[in-house]
Amino acid sequence: MGEFARFGFNDLLYLVRGAYTTIQLCGIAFLFGGLLGIIVGIARSNHKITAFRWIAGVYIEIFRGVPLLLQLIIGYFAPSVLGWDISVFLAVSIVLCLYTGAYLGEIFRSGLESIHKEQWEAASSLGMKYFQSLRYVIIPQGVRVIIPSIIGFLVALVKAICLVSILNVVDLTLAAQRVAVRAYVPLLAMGSAALIYFVICYPLSKIGQRLEAQSKRSEA
Amino acid sequence: MIMVEIKEVHKSFRDLHVLRGISMDVREGESVVIMGPSGSGKSTLLRCINYLEPIDAGSIRVDGELLTPKMSTRLAKLHKLRERIGFVFQRFNLFPHLTALDNVSLALKIVKKIGPEQAEEIAIRCLEQVGLKDKISSYPDQLSGGQQQRVAIARCLAMEPRLILLDEITSALDPELIKEVLEVLARVSRSGMTMIIITHELKFAKESADRICFFYNGKIIEEGAPEQIIESSQTAEAKRFFQALT
Ligand SMILES: Nc1ncnc2c1ncn2[C@@H]1O[C@H](COP(=O)(O)OP(=O)(O)OP(=O)(O)O)[C@@H](O)[C@H]1O
Ligand SMILES: [Mg+2]
Numbered sequence: 498m499g500e501f502a503r504f505g506f507n508d509l510l511y512l513v514r515g516a517y518t519t520i521q522l523c524g525i526a527f528l529f530g531g532l533l534g535i536i537v538g539i540a541r542s543n544h545k546i547t548a549f550r551w552i553a554g555v556y557i558e559i560f561r562g563v564p565l566l567l568q569l570i571i572g573y574f575a576p577s578v579l580g581w582d583i584s585v586f587l588a589v590s591i592v593l594c595l596y597t598g599a600y601l602g603e604i605f606r607s608g609l610e611s612i613h614k615e616q617w618e619a620a621s622s623l624g625m626k627y628f629q630s631l632r633y634v635i636i637p638q639g640v641r642v643i644i645p646s647i648i649g650f651l652v653a654l655v656k657a658i659c660l661v662s663i664l665n666v667v668d669l670t671l672a673a674q675r676v677a678v679r680a681y682v683p684l685l686a687m688g689s690a691a692l693i694y695f696v697i698c699y700p701l702s703k704i705g706q707r708l709e710a711q712s713k714r715s716e717a
Numbered sequence: 718m719i720m721v722e723i724k725e726v727h728k729s730f731r732d733l734h735v736l737r738g739i740s741m742d743v744r745e746g747e748s749v750v751i752m753g754p755s756g757s758g759k760s761t762l763l764r765c766i767n768y769l770e771p772i773d774a775g776s777i778r779v780d781g782e783l784l785t786p787k788m789s790t791r792l793a794k795l796h797k798l799r800e801r802i803g804f805v806f807q808r809f810n811l812f813p814h815l816t817a818l819d820n821v822s823l824a825l826k827i828v829k830k831i832g833p834e835q836a837e838e839i840a841i842r843c844l845e846q847v848g849l850k851d852k853i854s855s856y857p858d859q860l861s862g863g864q865q866q867r868v869a870i871a872r873c874l875a876m877e878p879r880l881i882l883l884d885e886i887t888s889a890l891d892p893e894l895i896k897e898v899l900e901v902l903a904r905v906s907r908s909g910m911t912m913i914i915i916t917h918e919l920k921f922a923k924e925s926a927d928r929i930c931f932f933y934n935g936k937i938i939e940e941g942a943p944e945q946i947i948e949s950s951q952t953a954e955a956k957r958f959f960q961a962l963t
Contacts, residue, residue, distance in 0.1 A: 545789075545791070615806065615808065615810045616810065616812065618769055618804075618806070618810065619804075619806065619810035619811075619812070620812075621769060621790075621796075621799060622767060622769065622799055622802070622803075622804035623799070623800070623823075623824035623828060623872070623876060624796050624797070624799045624800030624801075624824060624828040624829075624876070625796070625824060625827065625828055626791075626796050627791060629827050629828070633823060633827060634812055634823075637814045638812075638813065638814050641814075
């Protein structure tokens with residue numbers, strides 16, 4: 498096992514920095530994509546204003562239907578073609594936000610629609626307005642339904658972000674690749690990266706399970 | 718004073734003509750019972766009265782507010798109106814994520830903008846009125862059907878409505894639980910509340926209603942004092958209906 502001898506502290510640091518980039522991208526995508534998703538999900542489940550529903554539907558289908566890698570490549574080239582001067586990191590972040598917004602939008606829509614029409618009516622009959630009904634009656638119930646799907650998506654997102662390595666954004670996967678080549682420690686570098694991915698994703702799943710169990714208990 | 722004035726109301730769902738020219742008045746303080754076969758449009762009328770469902774033709778005036786065909790169901794004045802109209806549903810429609818207390822106090826806080834402490838005071842008082850003081854921190858699924866329906870009534874009373882609409886509020890309940898709900902209802906009726914009640918409970922109708930409207934096929938084909946309608950109805954349809962019930 499000569500790999501251990503060749504694997505230095507700097508290499509480890511490089512991996513951790515890559516992991517940080519992965520987490521950063523994931524956080525940005527989840528935060529802004531989440532906000533976008535809320536708007537899209539509400540628009541999508543709004544049966545009164547057809548235009549909103551339609552626009553949200555087209556957006557969701559495009560970003561869920563095109564491979565993420567392709568979206569990232571387009572996002573990489575589009576700014577320079579259009580003459581915008583933005584960094585690759587920013588371009589990639591925007592694509593990830595849009596991608597996340599589409600998926601979370603669809604999840605939020607399913608959550609909102611899982612709540613029976615009668616709950617809306619009960620809220621309306623008490624004089625609540627549309628956004629009051631959403632905020633106090635529909636969303637608190639819908640959230641419980643969708644927690645598992647959200648966590649599932651997040652875990653998938655953490656792993657999907659490795660695609661940015663194609664565009665030379667040094668995420669965990671690209672960092673591992675570079676360390677592997679530079680120090681010739683392929684197994685150790687990739688193994689460590691795999692371990693770090695696991696360390697990120699496992700707690701997420703656990704939190705998801707905990708939240709799901711909690712919401713079941715408070716319903717019982 | 719006339720609380721509800723319904724004039725020649727029509728309502729269709731696609732090709733299904735559900736309300737075919739309904740006219741009726743309800744005076745302040747009156748309890749009017751609506752009876753009639755399944756599918757005759759009873760629930761639809763009730764839903765039109767607080768405009769959960771838009772009407773196609775005719776007009777409805779509720780507590781001074783004129784409702785006309787094809788209005789948006791989300792108009793600001795409708796929120797204001799619904800604040801004054803209570804609605805109790807067949808399947809209770811409590812908010813499952815909230816305790817009995819929060820179910821009752823939520824709209825007080827966010828619709829009536831009453832401070833949290835005072836809202837809870839009112840909620841507790843209303844739950845007490847329906848005999849559920851000891852259940853204030855229970856969630857709906859920890860309560861029996863009869864208890865849930867009483868929470869729903871408390872939720873409605875807490876808003877101090879001018880009018881209460883009740884759609885078969887005992888028909889999802891086991892027979893032994895019906896009584897407790899009807900008792901509460903009779904008390905509310907005696908207190909002078911204006912109510913429109915859809916029910917199949919003949920005894921309740923006789924004791925508590927001022928009037929019965931008999932629905933058939935989207936029309937009111939008989940209307941009058943409970944005894945008169947139930948025991949000596951004029952039309953064959955009503956006779957058949959009440960015979961089947963007794
Ligand atoms: N939202 C809707 N869309 C389409 N059809 C509807 C809708 N609501 C009610 N209907 C139809 O309208 C008719 C009248 O329904 P409604 O609920 O008013 O009857 P009802 O007199 O309350 O009957 P029940 O005693 O069974 O409750 C029924 O045929 C029903 O299927
Ligand atoms: Mg009905």
